[in-house]
Amino acid sequence: MSAENVEVFEVSVAARRELAAGVVAFELTRADGSALAPWTPGSHLDVLLPGGIERQYSLCGGTSTGSPWRIGVLREPGGRGGSIQLHDSATVGTKLRVRGPRNHFPFAPEAGARIIFVAGGIGITPILPMVREAAARGLDWTLLYAGRSRQTMAFVDELLAHDPERVRIHAADEGQRLELSVLAADSRPGPGARLAVYGCGPARLLDGVEDAFAGHHGVSVHLERFTPKENGAPVYNGPFEVELQQTGVTVTVTEGRTILEAVEEVGAFVLSSCREGTCGTCETPIVSGTADHRDSVLTAAEQAENRVMMVCVSRAACSRLVLDL
Numbered sequence: 001m002s003a004e005n006v007e008v009f010e011v012s013v014a015a016r017r018e019l020a021a022g023v024v025a026f027e028l029t030r031a032d033g034s035a036l037a038p039w040t041p042g043s044h045l046d047v048l049l050p051g052g053i054e055r056q057y058s059l060c061g062g063t064s065t066g067s068p069w070r071i072g073v074l075r076e077p078g079g080r081g082g083s084i085q086l087h088d089s090a091t092v093g094t095k096l097r098v099r100g101p102r103n104h105f106p107f108a109p110e111a112g113a114r115i116i117f118v119a120g121g122i123g124i125t126p127i128l129p130m131v132r133e134a135a136a137r138g139l140d141w142t143l144l145y146a147g148r149s150r151q152t153m154a155f156v157d158e159l160l161a162h163d164p165e166r167v168r169i170h171a172a173d174e175g176q177r178l179e180l181s182v183l184a185a186d187s188r189p190g191p192g193a194r195l196a197v198y199g200c201g202p203a204r205l206l207d208g209v210e211d212a213f214a215g216h217h218g219v220s221v222h223l224e225r226f227t228p229k230e231n232g233a234p235v236y237n238g239p240f241e242v243e244l245q246q247t248g249v250t251v252t253v254t255e256g257r258t259i260l261e262a263v264e265e266v267g268a269f270v271l272s273s274c275r276e277g278t279c280g281t282c283e284t285p286i287v288s289g290t291a292d293h294r295d296s297v298l299t300a301a302e303q304a305e306n307r308v309m310m311v312c313v314s315r316a317a318c319s320r321l322v323l324d325l
Contacts (some may be wrong), residue, residue, distance in 0.1 A: 006099060006271055009046065011036075013094045019154035022075045023122065024087055027061065027068040028123055031095055031286040035066040042105035042224070045071060045274055046281070047082070048097040054273045055082035058126035058200075058224075059101055060155070063133075072154050074122040101114055104199070104280035104297045105224040107133060113194035113220075115141040116187060118178075118209055120201025126224055128155055135162045146205065156239035176309070178205075184212035191200075191216055192283045200224040225296040228276045229315070235292040240316040244268055244325040245287050259311040259323075268325050270311060277313035284311050289321035 010031035017025045030036050040063065044056045061070030076083045090096065107130040109115050115134055119127040124145060126175055134138035134141040143166060147153035150171050159167045170178040189195045195218060199209045206223045213219050223288075242259055243250045244266075250261045260282060275280040285308050291304040295310035311323070 017251040023154040041103040041107040043101035043103040046099040059063040060125045109196040118199035120205040123201030149173040180208045180212040189218040235317040243322045285324035287322040292317040
């Protein structure tokens, strides 16, 4: 993962443009006039809104130093209010407090791997800069972009401009639904070949991607989820202890409490945002013990490494954890 900026600072809305029905792009510049930092495809920005609302939005503009940061925001009337605030109140000149960028969805395909991008709706935002980089590097890639209709799908023209032969638009109202099982069967790599799948979108789409490619030899699947995936019962039943290595304090985490809540009660500071295991902000190094990973950020391989955990949702798979807090 790339170096992450935890500084909170002000940006100004330099431009605002409607991209599709219900989707607005905001271009952001640093309010003090200094250059914004470069970032890597897959990065997101924390936007800190009035009323204590924090939301994560994927960066989807130019990645170089000094380029404006661009985010695409879908208006969600049934959401928690962040997108409505931005749509209704963020106009050109509006100041916003932000933190980041940070990247828990890096684009790093193996050399020679064929790449399939899968995006659903506003899930195109982290995929767009990956497509741009894949095209610039001359990689073998295909984008499958699904939505209700072209009118609701942002960046279609920009994506087609990269290579119309590699971009496949699956608009439901045109009868072009994305059949993941057929895709997986047709995309199975031959002996010695590698396939990397990068996906972002609704839970149903991403669950379908995981199921379609499960067990395929030579395939790596990388997903970013906007909503937490479902988990079964905890691995370890009952209370467990968490030692904070930096202070020596030990807390007991009971059923119904999270590690984050328990350590905050004894004064430990943990940077956090979503509190549902989707943003990666509360990533904490594990010193000893085994975690019951219940986040939607780490890959299966990263969870198996047991080096870090998301303390807002993950628990202990043993009676005692020691964390670098």
